[in-house]
Amino acid sequence: MGFPALASPAAEAVFVLDLDTLFRRLPALTKAQVAWTKPRIDVGLKRLLSEPIDDTLLDDVVRELSEPVRALSRAVIELLISNREEFRTLGMDDLRREQDRLQAFLPDGDSRDTLAWVLGFLRSFFGLCLAIQPDQLATLDAEQIVQDSNNRELGLFMRAQVALMAAVEAARVGAQPDRCVRLIDSAFLNFMAFRTAIRSHGLWVSPFPNETSDERRESLLRYAARLRETLTDQDWQAQDAARVGDLR
Amino acid sequence: MLLDTNVVSAFPKPDAEKRSPSLFAFVTEAIVVQSLTISSVTEFELRRGVEELVLRGKDRSAWSRS
Numbered sequence: 233m234g235f236p237a238l239a240s241p242a243a244e245a246v247f248v249l250d251l252d253t254l255f256r257r258l259p260a261l262t263k264a265q266v267a268w269t270k271p272r273i274d275v276g277l278k279r280l281l282s283e284p285i286d287d288t289l290l291d292d293v294v295r296e297l298s299e300p301v302r303a304l305s306r307a308v309i310e311l312l313i314s315n316r317e318e319f320r321t322l323g324m325d326d327l328r329r330e331q332d333r334l335q336a337f338l339p340d341g342d343s344r345d346t347l348a349w350v351l352g353f354l355r356s357f358f359g360l361c362l363a364i365q366p367d368q369l370a371t372l373d374a375e376q377i378v379q380d381s382n383n384r385e386l387g388l389f390m391r392a393q394v395a396l397m398a399a400v401e402a403a404r405v406g407a408q409p410d411r412c413v414r415l416i417d418s419a420f421l422n423f424m425a426f427r428t429a430i431r432s433h434g435l436w437v438s439p440f441p442n443e444t445s446d447e448r449r450e451s452l453l454r455y456a457a458r459l460r461e462t463l464t465d466q467d468w469q470a471q472d473a474a475r476v477g478d479l480r
Numbered sequence: 481m482l483l484d485t486n487v488v489s490a491f492p493k494p495d496a497e498k499r500s501p502s503l504f505a506f507v508t509e510a511i512v513v514q515s516l517t518i519s520s521v522t523e524f525e526l527r528r529g530v531e532e533l534v535l536r537g538k539d540r541s542a543w544s545r546s
Contacts, residue, residue, distance in 0.1 A: 421534065428527075445515075452511050459492035467533055468493055474529035475485055476521065 249393075249400045253326050257319070258307060266307045269300035273397075280398035281407050285414050293398075294390050301390070312362070320362050327355055330400055334412070337403040342458060343413045346420050350396060352439035353423050360437065385429045392422035481514055483507075485522040489529075 251270055255263055276293040283289055312319050331351045338344050399415035402408075427437055443451070463471075490500055491507045510516055518526075 449511050453508070456492040460494050460496065463492075463494070463533075465494065468489070470532050470536065471489055471526075471529035474532055475525045476528075 249330050249397050250326070250404065251397075253330075254304070254308070257322060258311065262307045262310065266300075266303050269304050272300045273297055273304075276394070277398045277401045280395070280415065281402055281405070281411060285411070285418070290391055290395060290418060294387075294394050297394055298390070301394075316362065323358065324355065327351060327358075334399065334403050334416075337409060337412060338416070339409045339413065342462070343416060345455070345458070347416050349439045350392075350416060350419050350423055352441075353427065353437060354396070356437045356439060356441050360435075385426060385433075388422045388426035388429060392419045392426060395419040395422065481510060481516055483510075483516055483518055483522070485518075485525045488518060488522060488526065 251273060255270065258266070276297045279289065279293055308319075331347065334347055334351075335344050338347060395415045396419040399412050399419065402412040402415060430437070440447075440451075487503065487507060490496060490503055493499065497504045
């Protein structure tokens with residue numbers, strides 16, 4: 233089991249992407265203790281909604297948000313320890329609600345498919361995190377997690393999570409849908425890289441764990457049709473050039 | 481059924497139905513009625529191609545900003 237690959241991101245995950253929703257779930261005392269995190273996170277997310285998006289900006293915002301997100305994660309873990317089953321149900325419901333809101337906001341089927349992958353992956357990953365005993369999460373050494381901030385898997389996870397939080401915020405405030413699409417694309421690319429990275433630790437997370445064979449077939453045909461519409465002959469030349477000509 | 485990379489990449493190409501009608505019909509039917517799979521080598525080749533396209537996309541966006 234790839235516990236090391238899972239433990240640090242699990243300790244950094246906020247589990248809920250919309251801060252207002254998350255704060256409503258927190259007990260009054262905890263809410264007061266972490267109240268300082270919200271304005272700092274809001275400032276970072278606003279940058280992602282107003283400045284030109286690229287990897288440099290995303291890394292910059294992730295650095296700014298690292299401390300408040302970590303504090304918030306600790307609060308969530310305490311909540312998990314006190315009432316895991318209730319939080320699991322509420323957390324998954326919140327994710328579904330946020331998916332519906334984003335789906336309605338996105339302008340095309342392509343980005344809605346990407347969103348379905350991203351949130352499907354996140355739900356599966358959170359499900360795995362919730363399988364870790366909360367008291368085990370609570371014993372993770374805070375210093376170790378800070379050191380792990382340089383760990384590649386954690387970096388990819390944080391980039392994806394922050395991009396997705398900004399996408400949720402974009403839909404909430406009615407920003408340009410194109411910006412929301414770019415943020416979701418960024419979350420997708422980083423979660424894909426994260427998934428590949430944790431796979432090397434023996435941890436496989438499916439974005440669609442409950443998909444039936446019929447749904448899978450329908451998706452395959454739909455994705456193939458979308459690729460035909462999207463990729464040019466030049467793109468396919470690049471794809472064909474990536475083949476391995478000789479395995480020796 | 482194990483599909484090779486050339487089959488997997490020919491199927492979603494533009495006009496695949498016109499360019500390779502028999503391959504198109506074969507893969508469509510195989511998707512509907514059979515369980516398909518690909519090898520790790522094919523997965524690697526497809527990922528490698530997608531990474532290349534992603535990098536090109538980054539190049540394009542960098543150029544359009546400059």
